[in-house]
Amino acid sequence: MSDFSNEPGNVLDKYKKDQDLSKxxxxxxxxxxxxxxxxxxxLEALKRPVKEMMQDQSNQLPTxxxxxxxxxxxxxxxxxxTSQSKNG
Known part of the structure; x- marks a missing residue:
């Protein structure tokens, strides 16, 4: 996690004190x-297992x-x- 979620006050103080505009x-x-x-x-890590699972010939889930x-x-x-007409 970044500093932003842990201590937002300290991060803001760091930006307020910084005098170098480009930095x-x-x-x-x-x-x-x-x-x-x-x-x-x-997201990519979640996509792969589902895709592999659906293409696995020994998997019963698609059936x-x-x-x-x-x-x-x-x-x-x-x-x-009814659900198809709502989505379409």
Whole structure:
């Protein structure tokens, strides 16, 4: 985690005391970049296992999801049609 979430007062004081404008602007320019990078890495890490899981030939999840969809359509025929029209 960055200093911003731990002690925001100290971080602000550091910027207030900084007299070098170019250094200050450079510091401000980089705000949030680390958090954005970490969020992107987390998102990629979450995408891979799901993608691999769905493509694995020995995995039963895709078949089970299809069976669930069929069961829902039998029990509540209009439900899937209604949800598709909302999304489309």
């Amino acid at each position: 200050l602007l450079s510091s401000l320019d980089g705000l949030g970049e680390e958090q954005q990078r970490e969020a992107g890495e987390s 089970q999801l299809h069976q669930l969809k069929e069961t829902v359509s039998q029990l509540e025929p209009n439900y899937l049609k």
